[in-house]
Amino acid sequence: MISFQDLDLSNPLRNSIEDLGFINPTPIQEQAFSVVRSGKDVVGIAQTGTGKTFAYMLPILRDLKFSKQQHPRILVLVPTRELVVQVVDEIEKLAKYINLRVLGVYGGVNLNRHKEAVLQGTDIIVATPGRLYDLAISRVLKLKSIQKVVIDEVDVMLDLGFRFQLLNIFELLPVRRQNVMFSATMTEDVEALIDDYFVGPKKIAIAVSGTPLDNIEQVAYNVPNFYTKINLLLELLFDKNEFGKVLIFAPNKRNADRIFNLVEDEFPNQSCVIHSNKTQNYRLRSIEEFNNGNHRILIATDVIARGLDLNEITHVINFNPTQYPENYMHRIGRTGRAERKGKSILFATENEQKVKLAIEELMDYKIPLVEIPEQVVISKELTEEERPSEDRDQSKNRTSQEYVPGPAFHEKKEKNKKVNLGGSYRREIVKKYKKPKTRGDKNYNKRNKKK
Secondary structure, eight states, X not given: OOOGGGSOOOHHHHHHHHHHTOOSOOHHHHHHHHHHHTTOOEEEEEOXXXXXXXXXXXXXXXXXXXOOOSSOSEEEEXXXXXXXXXXXXXXXXXXXTSOOOEEEEOTTSOHHHHHHHHHTOOSEEXXXXXXXXXXXXXXXXXXXXXXXXXXXXXXXXXHTTOHHHHHHHHHHSOSSOEEEEEESSXXXXXXXXXXXXXXXXXXXXXXXXXXXXTTEEXXXXXXXXXXXXXXXXXXXXXXXXXXXXEEEEOSSHHHHHHHHHHHHHHSTTSEEEEOTTSOHHHHHHHHHHHHTTSXXXXXXXXXXXXXXXXXXXXXXXXXXXXXXXXXXXXXXXXSSOTTOOEEEEEEEOGGGHHHHHHHHHHHTOOOOBOOOOTXXXXXXXXXXXXXXXXXXXXXXXXXXXXXXXXXXXXXXXXXXXOOOOOOHHHHHHHHHHSSOOOSSOTTHHHHHHHO
């Protein structure tokens, strides 16, 4: 096994690595170093938690010369605001002994603030596609000086609908540039992007998607419904020594809040939740509280937690099997990082068995089943989504076509059965002319009166 000392690092980078306490590069870091330095286009496929940020930043920083120019030379695109903050932090750690300007930009912040920051000058800009495009079309940010473009978590970007912004950004970039792409999965959309914009890319694949990570112990529970899952979850979390730092994946924002409220009731001030409806400050604060150990439980949705560097997680609990089997690997990859052992627990109802089977087929691995402990109460209460469709309460907020009211509770009173025929004037007109006057034809009633 080679060490960082064996790589052709500059002294400032070597000093930064020593300060961080890293000795050996991960496989993706080792294999990407010389390829990225060569200037060729690179496509790296590696699981979450394998050190992809350092894999592309080490070789880039190794050859980045000092410059006073205003506009950036390196562009790093990531899918979420949290990842912008994280990547900027990682770059600053590596560039501790390098005179370098790094700027992170993302949505949710006043655009004028980012315009002012761009005008101050920067060497590396880390951005979400939407905010970068806004800055580029405002003509404040010039992209013609970009030498290297890194697209991290590209599969998530395409899933989030950033394809349009990516294509527009590519059109604004100089033709002569190096493209570096990192992804955890290789989808048809990713391949199409590579075919259109990459020139003879060198591909590096580490831990092909679907391969279970050796240092993660996986188990599964067959659970009848949502509230039984909650009872089982609370029973597991009761053991604070075993479940010291737990990441719980929820299927959607609504259930994330629902799980958080029930967990918080049982374990006050021990949990936090992040999803796209939470404010940026709330999300960043929740991640910081979790990483610092102030909260031991973090509930999150897939997209928000993807790619985040969450420290020393002992357990990942999948409250449900993810709809896309490959995302299961990204979930469990949050634990067992940096050569530590980790544990993954999967809850699945009868209706979720088909998705669970797809996950097992992708991994070519049967997740061991564990019996629900006897003390866990099997709830008969069902959520609205779990009830049979005919038993669900119809929402009166729907349109008249969707909502059909049931019969009245009592017969209407006689006075309320009368039909509104209009005022006395209208009734007289009906008697006299057989049809009310209309504004559209002044001669209508005269013609009919003659008849």
